[in-house]
Amino acid sequence: MTEISAFLASQPLLALFLTIAIGYLLGAVSVKGLSLGSGAVLFVGLAVGAASPKLMLPGLIGNLGLLLFLYGVGIAYGAQFFRGLTTAEGMKANLAALIAVGAALGLTLAAAHWLPGIDLPHALGAFAGAGTSTAALQAALAVFGTAPATGYSMAYPIGVAVPILLLGLYNAWRKPRLSTVTPAALHVEEIEVTEFYVIGMTLAAAARSLPPGISIVAIRRGHHNLVAEDSMCLERDDVLLVAGNDSALLHDVATRFGPAHPGRMVHDRKDLDYERFFISSPAVAGLQLGQLHIPKELQARILHLRRADADLQLTPQRTLEFGDRIGVLAPRASFPALRKLFGDSVRGTGEISYLSIGVGVTLGLAFGAIHWPLPLLGHLSLGFAGLLLVALLLGRQRRTGMFQWAMPISANLVLRNFGLTLFLAVVGISSGATFAATFAESGMLYLLLGSAIVSVMVIVTMLVALAVFRLPFDSVAGIVAGATGNPAILAFANRIAPTDRPDVGYAMIFPSMTVLKILLVQLVGILAK
Secondary structure, eight states: OHHHHHHHHHOHHHHHHHHHHHHHHHHTOOBTTBOOGGGHHHHHHHHHHHHOTTOOOOHHHHHHHHHHHHHHHHHHHHHHHHHHHHSHHHHHHHHHHHHHHHHHHHHHHHHHHHSTTOOHHHHHHHHHHHTTOHHHHHHHHHHHTTHHHHHHHHHHHHHHHHHHHHHHHHHHHHOOOOOOOOOOSOEEEEEEOOOGGGTTOBHHHHHHTSOTTOEEEEEEETTEEEEOOTTOBOOTTOEEEEEESOHHHHHHHHTTTOOBOTTTTTTOOSSOEEEEEEBOOTTTTTOBGGGOOOOGGGOOEEEEEEETTEEEOOOTTOBOOTTOEEEEEEOGGGHHHHHHHHBOOTTGGGOOOHHHHHHHHHHHHHHHHOEEEETTTEEEEOTHHHHHHHHHHHHHHOEETTEEOOOOHHHHHHHHHHHHHHHHHHHHHHHHHHHHHHHHHHHHHHHHHHHHHHHHHHHHHHIIIIIISOOOHHHHHHHHHHHHOOHHHHHHHHHHSOSSHHHHHHHHHHHHHHHHHHHHHHHHHHHHO
């Protein structure tokens, strides 16, 4: 054992990546749907640090990891964050989460004052762990040294398990109704024009009578398929290709023109064909569909948009992202020009602008380094909270002149997940030597404290959001996930509420509550000195 300890101490980078590898191996283990994910890296780091007390890793590595994580979060969720601050539902959601986090902090401070064996640094670490907030832990470490990491590590698994348990119990008890969601998958109908009252009508006039999301995309006339143009007039025996996201509504609407006649257009691709292209061009990514200009001579019509694993509805306000796949109906001769327009590079969807990252992170760190005067309290610097705020603003802007702030989704996930992994591994290894002794002495007390903190956070959020603001349960599930912070909680929320509302609620709440937790921990630290 002594030889292993000495070997690890002499090979810090080997120990770091060994911790990451074993951590992710254990984090993938699921017990009744509950897994720690990247959080397991922290516990493996604690074990490695306890086994090799002389193992030292530069704190700069952990800070770099947290920096990458927070910057990626800000860029990814900037638009949703600011939308949450301006819409009525977003403000209600943020207020519910703010009250809950404030109540959890009040319980934390009371425990530090009244419970024997738990001081303020360890209690704040438990607060950060119960809220699964690595950024709040970093703020506590900056104020109190390594002590908060112990409370964090013991409260962290409770911070993941309790919200999942409480959401599951409420869902089983109340069986709440969920908001209905229109499926976004593309459906088409081929309709022969036989109804006399539509003959002679222009396609523009016919389209005005269709519900949102339903459109005429092509017409077959004289054994040729043509892209639909507003000026075309309907003739008897024309065949229309009508597309939409709701198959039942699409069928009902399509029969206004005549009987279904499937196969004649879809099976004939000599004039028109359907192709999907990757969005990888910086000139297109960041544009709304209403702003996208496709040259008329290409005779192209956008039918479908897919992002990651989800099909999205086509609206003029829909913003195109790097890595999106856009489905287009056009003559095959137009495909090379369309490929050039959209980029259509799988490699391009994984590339990021290091110039933009360098400038964005510099701006964020500079803003976080500013010392803001507080009356009677001295000065407060935002630190990494300032970095997150700047990243949120840049994520909302997406592009400023030559700087492309937005990143492809896949690249953003890699960036922030790797950053979070580095931070957790370094914190675990650095705190492992003191963890075992503290756990043996006060471990059960920390588990109870972590359970109480996160239970208050979840229950208060649900009471305010459900009973006071009357928000739908699927939104509230996402708000709870955002207030408590761990992606595993969001994944569970998506399982019990399979709509898009949990993701929207999480995106609105997670950044603001991350900033709030950082500021609260820093403020408590200032007051405690």
